[in-house]
Amino acid sequence: MEMTVAEALIRCLEKENVEWVFGYPGGAILPVYDALYHSSQIRHVLVRHEQGAVHAADGYARVTGKVGVCMATSGPGATNLVTGIANAYMDSIPLVLFTGQVSTGQIGTDAFQEVDIFGITMPIVKHNYLVKDPQKLPAIVKNAFHIASTGRPGPVLIDLPRDVAESRISFKYPSTVRLRGYKPTYRGHPSKIHEIAELIRKSERPVIYAGGGILGANAAAELLQLAETISAPVTNTFMGLASFPGDHPLFLGMLGLHGTRYANMAVTECDLLIALGARFDDRVTMKIKAFAPKATVIHIDIDPAEIGKIVSVSVPLVGDVKLILKDLLPLLEKTDRSRWLARIAELKKQYPLTYDREGGLKPQYVIEKLCEFTRGEAVVATDVGQHQMWVAQYYRFKRPRTLVSSGGLGCMGFGLPAAVGACLGSRGQPVILVTGDGSIQMTMQELGTMMEQELPIKILILNNHTLGMVRQLQEFYCEGRYMSVNFRFHPDFVRLAEAYGIPAYTITSEEEVLSLLPAALAEPGPALVNCLVPREENVSPMVLAGRGIDEAIDCS
Amino acid sequence: MKHTLSVLVENSPGVLTRVAGLFARRGFNIDSLAVGRTEKHDVSRMTIVVEGDHRYIEQVTKQLHKLVDVIKISDITTEEYVDRELVMIKVAAEPSQRVEIMHIAGIFRARAVDLGRKTMTFECTGNEGKINAFEESLRPYGIKELVRTGKVAMLRGTRFSGVDSGASKEMKEE
Incomplete structure (x- = not known):
């Protein structure tokens, strides 16, 4: 059937079962929006800034496991996506992004709204395309969805010049993908799987170190089964949180820089470290020499390049962690490790995760209560900073894909737009955004998108009138010289919310948490809660730079 | 030690930038790089010389493998060529x-x-x-x-490192 490339593109999206597209129109992408006008299947979310579009697509992808789709025009539209693309790349989130481009004849002439987004995004995409041959568009879209969602997921960008979008082709969506340079390995090597089973059998003190790869592979059930079968405690990376039930007796919480001390001590004392879909990030390992010094390391990952990148491992295994665990589990027998688990219990007792309730309304208390009121079952989006770490420490996630947060890039401003995408993706489940007074102001224009889409997002601002995480760094590394972290002006967040028609509350005490937080959560639509918390509160524990994870200090 | 990598890539726009950019941002040093078409019109061959120890070369190779446009990598250093x-x-x-x-x-x-x-x-x-x-x-x-x-560089004798020959793109695990 003959149609324009723009129309073909929309047909491709329909074939990929895309339900939501997040975007912002403009000149160069005009033909695509014109084609979108006629689609009855695809709904478009008009954001307030392109960064909001890519973060929203990202949030949608995180909760659904599907590919998030995003559109923007050429030039500034495209460059506004860059931060969000880098964010998705760092956290391995599947996205397909379309950018308009000036006509092929104008490329390279510094035309109006021309930037080389193909070149700009090359280091932060899994793959990208500049479409020059109209005939190739359907195959390119097919490839893009395949590349984005398989292997180690990631963002794929398609740059579409306007004249290409307007040219006519006969449309046929390919049924297969032909990519001779892209063939991820899924099945783990059987001999390695036997070797791993043997190491687990021999181990006295195993620890499972599970990262975002568990969520990417939808392997939470297999992880739980592995932990319970071999009686091994589980620690999560930040990206791995929600892949293991937060209230499970084998759960150690997060490890690393702001991890629980008992998780860090368990890793330090273990004789076998089973790394599943984790990449030994510097915020996890801290001083590498002091990381799991007594352990034999098993590293299972879909990305061969992650294996041996930071630490040398005893048993490397490339493949899909779900398939590998399914092959491994039948080889393992139920093991009793009461001595090791007794030691873990001792560590938990010796180094509990605590904070001082005195001295004002503590942010940790707010998160604890939020977890209690939502039974750990809400989808929680966060921004980046202290509040994010308090969520990681005190919100006990029960279900996979319920934490939506920027891990690798640490991207402030991610929270609100990501919550928009997460809310659309989670079909009416409560979505809570925990943010800070710094982060929210980076992308708060998306309150407009949230209201337009009638999304019942509950926004909790842990407002300490400072950039708390940077302040904490300055306290420890700059001898308390607080430079450019304290806000001398804030809008009245309650009145700001009210300007958008959002019911808003201010909470200043524990009593108000108990009365007003449930009220806000019970609102049928959105709500905003401005929690006034002390400026001086630190994220604790903390491992200082250059130290091992066994040397965490209490800095509350 | 200097390693000679014979890399087959898609003859597509931007492929040289992808490879060169990867070396730059991962902090790998290219000793020399030559690129040109092969007997297949849609495939180019890059001969890349890199200096480093085994672990370094392994990381270079693995990162190169991740590029979708890279079809095949052969480290021919220890081969007759x-x-x-x-x-x-x-x-x-x-x-x-x-x-x-x-x-x-x-x-x-x-x-x-x-x-x-x-x-x-x-x-x-x-x-x-x-x-x-x-x-x-x-x-x-x-x-x-x-x-x-x-x-x-080119392998000696009847052996060749073409798109369809022998060792495929998947790296051997140690």
Whole structure:
């Protein structure tokens, strides 16, 4: 059937079962929006800034496991996506992004709204395309969805010049993908799987170190089964949180820089470290020499390049962690490790995760209560900073894909737009955004998108009138010289919310948490809660730079 | 140790930028890089020389593998292979010195490709060592200009590292 490339593109999206597209129109992408006008299947979310579009697509992808789709025009539209693309790349989130481009004849002439987004995004995409041959568009879209969602997921960008979008082709969506340079390995090597089973059998003190790869592979059930079968405690990376039930007796919480001390001590004392879909990030390992010094390391990952990148491992295994665990589990027998688990219990007792309730309304208390009121079952989006770490420490996630947060890039401003995408993706489940007074102001224009889409997002601002995480760094590394972290002006967040028609509350005490937080959560639509918390509160524990994870200090 | 990687890539726009950019941002150093078309119109071959220990080369190779446009990588360092570089050298040569310089060129089987009033230009092919030696031999006369290609390499005998041959893109696990 003959149609324009723009129309073909929309047909491709329909074939990929895309339900939501997040975007912002403009000149160069005009033909695509014109084609979108006629689609009855695809709904478009008009954001307030392109960064909001890519973060929203990202949030949608995180909760659904599907590919998030995003559109923007050429030039500034495209460059506004860059931060969000880098964010998705760092956290391995599947996205397909379309950018308009000036006509092929104008490329390279510094035309109006021309930037080389193909070149700009090359280091932060899994793959990208500049479409020059109209005939190739359907195959390119097919490839893009395949590349984005398989292997180690990631963002794929398609740059579409306007004249290409307007040219006519006969449309046929390919049924297969032909990519001779892209063939991820899924099945783990059987001999390695036997070797791993043997190491687990021999181990006295195993620890499972599970990262975002568990969520990417939808392997939470297999992880739980592995932990319970071999009686091994589980620690999560930040990206791995929600892949293991937060209230499970084998759960150690997060490890690393702001991890629980008992998780860090368990890793330090273990004789076998089973790394599943984790990449030994510097915020996890801290001083590498002091990381799991007594352990034999098993590293299972879909990305061969992650294996041996930071630490040398005893048993490397490339493949899909779900398939590998399914092959491994039948080889393992139920093991009793009461001595090791007794030691873990001792560590938990010796180094509990605590904070001082005195001295004002503590942010940790707010998160604890939020977890209690939502039974750990809400989808929680966060921004980046202290509040994010308090969520990681005190919100006990029960279900996979319920934490939506920027891990690798640490991207402030991610929270609100990501919550928009997460809310659309989670079909009416409560979505809570925990943010800070710094982060929210980076992308708060998306309150407009949230209201337009009638999304019942509950926004909790842990407002300490400072950039708390940077302040904490300055306290420890700059001898308390607080430079450019304290806000001398804030809008009245309650009145700001009210300007958008959002019911808003201010909470200043524990009593108000108990009365007003449930009220806000019970609102049928959105709500905003401005929690006034002390400026001086630190994220604790903390491992200082250059130290091992066994040397965490209490800095509350 | 210097490693010679023979890399088959899609002959698509931006592929050189992808490879070069990857080396730059991962902090890998390229010793030399030569790229050109192969017997297949849609496939190019890059011959990349990289210096580093085993772990470093492994990381380079694995990162290269992640590029969708990279079809196949062979580390041919320990294989039997033929390799060549091409150099063109413009050397200062008074008419009285020409015979002497021609004699040196003859030893290296270099050919004179241009003659100026006070210069001579030679082309020479060979492996890196030979090219280096030729350059050093001409240095005393005064090298005015020098241009050198990267190394290209090919396996000896009936063995070849083509798209469909033997060891595929998947890296062997240690």
